[in-house]
Amino acid sequence: MINVENLVKKYDGYTALDGLNFTVEQGDIFGFLGPNGAGKTTTIRILTAIIKADSGNVLIDGHNIFQEPWAIKKIINALPESTGYYEWMTAREYLEFFSHLYEEKTSREEVDRLLEIVGLQGKGGHLVRSYSRGMKQRLGIARALINRPKLLFLDEPTNGLDPIGRRDIQDLLIDLNRKHDTTIFLSTHLLDDVERLCNRIAIIHYGKIVKIGEVDRMKGKGTIEDIFFLSTKESTS
Amino acid sequence: MKTAYVLQKEIRESILTPKGFLWYILTSVILSVLSYLFLTNSELSLLDQGQMLYMIMNFITALGILVGLVFGADAFAGEIERGTMEALLLSPVTKAEVAMGKLGATLANLGILLLISLPYLLIVGKGGQNLLIGMVYLAFLATFLTIIFSAFSMGLSSRIKSVKNSLMASFFIFLLAGSPIFLSAAQRGTWFGRILDLINPFADAINTFDSVVVDGQGFVHQAGRVAIICGYLLLSLWFLERSISKQEM
Numbered sequence: 001m002i003n004v005e006n007l008v009k010k011y012d013g014y015t016a017l018d019g020l021n022f023t024v025e026q027g028d029i030f031g032f033l034g035p036n037g038a039g040k041t042t043t044i045r046i047l048t049a050i051i052k053a054d055s056g057n058v059l060i061d062g063h064n065i066f067q068e069p070w071a072i073k074k075i076i077n078a079l080p081e082s083t084g085y086y087e088w089m090t091a092r093e094y095l096e097f098f099s100h101l102y103e104e105k106t107s108r109e110e111v112d113r114l115l116e117i118v119g120l121q122g123k124g125g126h127l128v129r130s131y132s133r134g135m136k137q138r139l140g141i142a143r144a145l146i147n148r149p150k151l152l153f154l155d156e157p158t159n160g161l162d163p164i165g166r167r168d169i170q171d172l173l174i175d176l177n178r179k180h181d182t183t184i185f186l187s188t189h190l191l192d193d194v195e196r197l198c199n200r201i202a203i204i205h206y207g208k209i210v211k212i213g214e215v216d217r218m219k220g221k222g223t224i225e226d227i228f229f230l231s232t233k234e235s236t237s
Numbered sequence: 238m239k240t241a242y243v244l245q246k247e248i249r250e251s252i253l254t255p256k257g258f259l260w261y262i263l264t265s266v267i268l269s270v271l272s273y274l275f276l277t278n279s280e281l282s283l284l285d286q287g288q289m290l291y292m293i294m295n296f297i298t299a300l301g302i303l304v305g306l307v308f309g310a311d312a313f314a315g316e317i318e319r320g321t322m323e324a325l326l327l328s329p330v331t332k333a334e335v336a337m338g339k340l341g342a343t344l345a346n347l348g349i350l351l352l353i354s355l356p357y358l359l360i361v362g363k364g365g366q367n368l369l370i371g372m373v374y375l376a377f378l379a380t381f382l383t384i385i386f387s388a389f390s391m392g393l394s395s396r397i398k399s400v401k402n403s404l405m406a407s408f409f410i411f412l413l414a415g416s417p418i419f420l421s422a423a424q425r426g427t428w429f430g431r432i433l434d435l436i437n438p439f440a441d442a443i444n445t446f447d448s449v450v451v452d453g454q455g456f457v458h459q460a461g462r463v464a465i466i467c468g469y470l471l472l473s474l475w476f477l478e479r480s481i482s483k484q485e486m
Contacts, residue, residue: 050323050485051485098328140324
């Protein structure tokens with residue numbers, strides 16, 4: 001589903017991504033781990049065609065992201081880190097606005113279906129500003145599902161949520177993956193999320209992948225937390 | 238079509254709000270006071286209809302520019318600061334479509350300002366022979382100037398990515414545009430003043446209004462200034478296009 005080769009991105013001389021290589025298979029919930037500033041958000045922004053890389057190659061579902069960004073935008077979607085909302089809209093209006101940008105004449109039933117998937121049924125008429133943080137995250141995920149994406153990027157989706165909110169979002173992601181066959185690229189530094197959700201992970205540090213593999217196999221060598229610390233420590237030294 | 242949806246959102250967000258209505262009420266109050274003074278003040282009422290009309294037209298144009306600058310400064314930087322830009326860029330909408338939608342909202346706002354000012358123009362300019370042609374010039378030049386200043390401000394907003402800083406830069410441009418007003422009549426008559434007047438789109442617009450409604454001159458006399466304004470229009474749209482094409486989060 002995703003094939004990344006030698007991806008490099010520099011900001012004013014600072015190397016954010018330093019020759020990144022990894023693949024994600026169809027149906028994966030792929031955990032993308034790393035400390036703050038490791039390059040997780042930059043990677044997602046490149047893979048979602050929001051920013052350009054300096055060099056390297058990215059194929060998503062067979063399309064080259066730098067040559068066919070519009071084809072890719074139709075099959076992917078994302079929930080960015082600390083995303084904002086048009087707080088003066090109702091949740092329904094918010095979803096309708098974005099569905100129009102996809103030129104999809106989303107019916108009332110379709111919006112209801114999206115609200116139901118994320119557990120916001122009956123709350124579509126409420127103003128977004130009245131929503132709690134967890135409800136806004138759910139709305140963000142509903143917005144990200146508007147084009148029925150094959151591949152969903154989530155940047156720290158459970159950050160700042162209470163344990164119930166986190167568990168709800170985790171359940172929702174498992175549902176999306178299993179029932180709707182959505183491949184999920186999950187960027188996080190919350191190792192609980194990774195243990196519960198992901199079948200494969202990559203650990204990024206200073207813009208390089210320092211560890212990649214299947215979670216079940218890695219667990220034989222210690223907890224995810226141990227592997228995370230060991231990998232980032234080794235790459236620093 | 239996507240531009241239309243962005244435009245619709247912008248109009249709802251910026252115009253059809255209590256703040257938007259407050260702005261229009263304020264405009265009406267200021268225009269009422271100005272018109273009342275023109276018609277009743279013993280010194281101001283000595284001005285002929287053309288001069289009164291000219292002053293009201295200048296005020297409306299300046300107001301249109303000012304609102305265009307504020308809308309422009311918020312356009313991209315505001316979306317980035319509120320965290321909504323990334324969701325927009327994730328959808329298959331181009332930055333140019335977003336910019337056109339936002340520019341359209343600025344023009345919709347100018348349209349409302351022009352509608353509000355219509356009765357005041359009719360009352361103040363009543364009986365003056367250049368009222369209608371003056372209103373036509375006002376509609377066109379205020380639209381052009383609003384696009385020029387809004388597009389420059391929007392371009393800065395896209396490059397600077399901070400509402401506060403792009404607003405400050407935009408106001409600086411507004412003050413530069415208004416600089417001929419601060420010159421005395423004698424200074425404006427010097428070669429420096431004349432060049433400043435000529436290259437300044439705002440000065441070109443108010444000199445055109447003067448020429449049309451006060452002096453009653455025809456289009457031939459305005460063609461040079463209108464051409465310069467059209468040049469700025471193209472330049473501002475080019476600057477906007479360059480700025481948004483380089484924009485990165």
